[in-house]
Amino acid sequence: MGENKITSSQTCVIEPPKTFFWAPLSKPAPAASGKTGTWRTERPVIIQEKCVKCLLCWLYCPEDAIIRKEDNSVEVDYEYCKGCGICAAVCPVDAIKMVPEEWGGKQ
Amino acid sequence: MTILTLTGNYAVAYAVKLARVKVVSAYPITPQTTIVEKLAEMIERGEMDAKMIRVESEHSALATVYGAASAGARAFTATASHGLLYMHEMVWWVAGARMPLVMAVVSRAIGPPWNIHVDHQDIFDQRDSGWIISMAQENQEAFDLTLQAFRISEDPRVYLPMMVGLEAFILSHTVAPVDVPDQKEVDEWLPPRRQPYVISPETNFVMGNIVPDEDYMMMRLSIQKAMEAAKEVIKEVDRSYGKKFGREYGGLVECKKCEDADYIIIIAGSWSGEAKMAIEDLREEGYRVGVARIRFIRPWPEEEISELASKVKGIIVFDRAVSFGSKGPLFLDVATTVNGRTSLRGVIAGLGGTEVRKEHIIEVTKEFINKVEEEGRVFEPEYWLLPDPYRGKPLEEVAPRWW
Amino acid sequence: MVIIHKLPNRRYGMPGNASCPGCPESMGLRYLKMALGDKAVLVIPAGCSSVIQGIGPKSGINFPILNIAFAAAGAAASGMKAAFEVQGKDYIVVVWAGDGGTADIGFQALSGAAERNEDIIYICVDNEAYMNTGIQRSGLTPYGAWTTTTWTGKKEHKKNMPFILIAHDVPYVATASVGYPHDFIEKLRKAAKIKGFKYIHLHAPDPVGWRFDSSLTVKVAQLAVQTGMWPLFEYERGSFKLSPFSKKYKDPSKRVPVIEYLKIQGRFKHLLNKPEEIKKIEEYIERTWWWIDLLERSTNPAKTARELLNK
Incomplete structure (x- = not known):
């Protein structure tokens, strides 16, 4: 049976359109909803002396807003951090404090 | 070139095979069913090198071939009447995504009451959707239009999906002599699939997330422009088909x-x-x-x-x-x-x-x-x-x- | 075993996306990238993840994506996989669907793809209501939960999707939780190596719709497992196995009382002082574990019925 026997591999040709063409295409990129740091009402502040480099904040941060450095210490990307507080909640040594923003997302 | 005595549906199936379609998916509905039955037979016999995906509904049938087309395969489906209405949402989706694709529509009445006979209501119901929509007069033309559809739909001036309309029973189940060209002749005439983009890790494209309203409107204009350009492409394809296979119909x-x-x-x-x-x-x-x-x-x-x-x-x-x-x-x-x-x-x-x-x-x-x-x-x-x-x-x- | 420190230091998610603060879906998508890397393509039906992508021409999810109509994800993914196969490309096609796109409007296409044993991974990211449209009840909303279409609490229990998928006799079915990323990543990696249909049901507590503080997503997710509300398990080729994090909760005395899970969520507020309502939820938990017990005892032929038939 020839059912699942695919003999020739036929790849299509991607050819640029020749008339005015605007398809709904995007590419993954930061800031698809802008600088989401402005959404924040509280900001996480990392107390570096307490940090044990367990990376749990980096693992759980939904936003990719915890920047992991080469020595596994961490920093917050305040441009994008939405201030959800998950990093502070999962930190096993209380090394992240949530402090109120003076105004939404001031950096 | 061979003259075969074929129903309209079989004529379409032969054209699909000759177009070297790689993914076929459909859900049976009278009077379209024998198109996909024939294709299934060709694939299982090993005469056609393609994947057949036997889905659970028409909405899924069009979604499946659309998924395949987006990933770079020439794909085909067929339906009729209620099947076409059921997939109506996907009909719009494919055109909005500007994905070249071919679908045969065996036009049939819409219920209630149940009626499986010829009527154009189903296909006319799709006219605003951004698909190129053709109507055959006879089996030979259903065959010719199916082959042409791939070339029209995949033309870089067009990049829109195309429906080949043929009528319930009068064409679909009635036999007539059909001139079926050899694979070699078709290969000389129909280029490999072209499309504007592919969704894959290589291209990293995302199709269809939210855009600003203003961009949305420009995308709608772009479909309209492609329709306008398609007029010339249809005539050109008709002429070139005539030159190659001896049948020219006069364009639109x-x-x-x-x-x-x-x-x-x-x-x-x-x-x-x-x-x-x-x-x-x-x-x-x-x-x-x-x-x-x-x-x-x-x-x-x-x-x-x-x-x-x-x-x-x-x-x-x-x-x-x-x-x-x-x-x-x-x-x-x-x-x-x-x-x-x-x-x-x-x-x-x-x-x-x-x-x-x-x-x-x-x-x-x-x-x-x-x-x-x-x-x-x-x-x-x-x-x-x-x-x-x-x-x-x-x-x-x-x-x-x-x- | 997944060791956090061994995960390459790279961008997994995509900052600046449109998800709400504390979003479990954004978390899940990062784990998906950690597990599958750059070989995966997502098919996303309508839902929160359609919106999380943000505004084109940018996208806030770090994958190539085919957005698709609500009811069509299982089908579109089947077609994509077929096209990749035809072209000799071994990309992983993943459906990332919400509870509506899986258990309700998307169920038909999912069931069809499972029955055809399509070589795809179908992930239900389950936030237990139609969150994207504003917290309406779904087939996966649990008993008693407030939603904007069940003001006095839902009167029916959650549809048990993983068991329904097991009944489809597919090679791999698993449950996971955003509270246990190691477990989820491991299951994804395993799924990627199995040929045929893989279903992973990812429990995704949603701060907005479940009415809890955005910092508690992980805690709520873990409580769901610890109370026995959301057991983590795997069903692989006919063999059923509780996952390490859920093993001990088979013994009801080891479970955290369900009230602990209910009381930190605003959506259950109205039934906290109604013992008869809480009893119904406890009975649901018992029933779920009864099924698990049955599956544990009666399976392990090491082959699916599909494979036995093909012999």
Whole structure:
């Protein structure tokens, strides 16, 4: 049976359109909803002396807003951090404090 | 080249095979079923090198071939009637994504009540969706249009999906000789699949997330521009197909005896055959009538119809569908193009497979012509040619009395 | 075993996306990237993840994506996979669907794809209501939960999707939780190696719709497992196995009382002082574990019925 026997591999040709063409295409990129740091009402502040480099904040941060450095210490990307507080909640040594923003997302 | 005796459905299946389609998916619905049955047979016999995905609904059938096309494979599906309505959401999705794709639509009545016979309502229901929509008159043309559809749809000036319309039973299940070219000839004529983009880790494209409203509107304009460009592509493909395989149909409209005509019948689909016979008889009686058969309802052949409108005394349009609360859909397009330049009659006939013979066409056409000749300008947008058993009877007498 | 420190230091998610603060879906998508890397293509039906992508021409999810109509994800993914196979490309096609796109409007296409044993991974990211449209009840909303279409609490229990998928006799079915990323990543990696249909049901507590503070997503997710509300398990080729994090909760005395899970969510507020309502939820938990017990005892032929038939 020839059912699942695919003999020739036929790849299509991607050819640029020749008339005015605007398809709904995007590419993954930061800031698809802008600088989401402005959404924040509280900001996480990392107390570096307490940090044990367990990376749990980096693992759980939904936003990719915890920047992991080469020595596994961490920093917050305040441009994008939405201030959800998950990093502070999962930190096993209380090394992240949530402090109120003076105004939404001031950096 | 071989002459085979094929039903319309088998003719479509042969064209799909020759187009080297790689992914086929469909859900059975009468009268489309034998297209996919034939394709399944070809694939299982090893005669066709493709994947067949036997899905659980029409919505999924179009979604499946759309997924395959987005990932770079030439793909095909077929449906009819309720199947087409069920996949209507996906119909819009494919066009909005600008994904080249081909679908055969075996046009059939819509229920209730159940009715599996010929009617154009299902295919006309798709006319606003951004698909190129063609209508075949006979099995050979269904074959030819299917092959051409891949080339039109995948043309970089177009990049829109295309429907090949053929009619329930009259074409789908009726055998006729079909000239089937060799694979080599088709390969020489039909280039490998071209498409504007592929969704894959290589390209990293995302299709369809939210965009600003203003961008959305520009995307809609771009579909319209592609439709406009498709007119030239359709004519070009028709000519080049004619050169290669010896059959050229005249582009978006096939005209028969329009040159010297005083009156024109505008019609689409298989019953154009009856119209063509009717004008022979009419001409013998001294009525100079021509037939303009609409091969493409989208893009609408504006220029062709406009040219006819400016030189004839009247146009009679035959619709096998109704836009309830308005007129026949084909008539609406014709009337917009004609813009009051000539007399018009919109005939609604043949719904749900109701027989329309040559004699019927002669009768209403003659009546229209006589009226125009007597009264001058006539505008009759809605003329129901009722079925023989009910014609001429008061409506209140014909319906069953349940109450 | 997944060791956090061994995960390459790179961008997994996509900052600046449109998800709400504390979003479990954004978390899940990062784990998906950690597990499958750059070989995966997502098919996303309508839902929160359609919106999380943000505004084109950018996208806030770090994958190539085919967005698709609500009811069509299982089908579109089947077609994509077929096309990749035809072209000799071994990309992983993943459906990332919400509870509506999986258990309700998307169920038909999912069931069809499962029955055909399509070689795809179908992930239900389950936030237990139609969150994207504003917290309406779904087939996966649990008993008693407030939603904007069940103001006095839902009167029916959650549809048990993983068991329904097991009944489809597919090679791999698993449950996971955003509270246990190691477990989820491991299951994804395993799924990627199995040929045929893989279903992973990812429990995704949603701060907005479940009415809890955005910092508690992980805690709520873990409580769901610890109370026995959301058991983590795997069903692989006919063999059923509780996952390490859920093993001990087979013993009801080891479970955290369900009230602990209910009381930190505003959506259950109205039934906290109604013991008869809480009893119904406890009975649901018992029933779920009864099924698990049955599956544990009666399976392990090491082959699916599909494979036995093909013999």
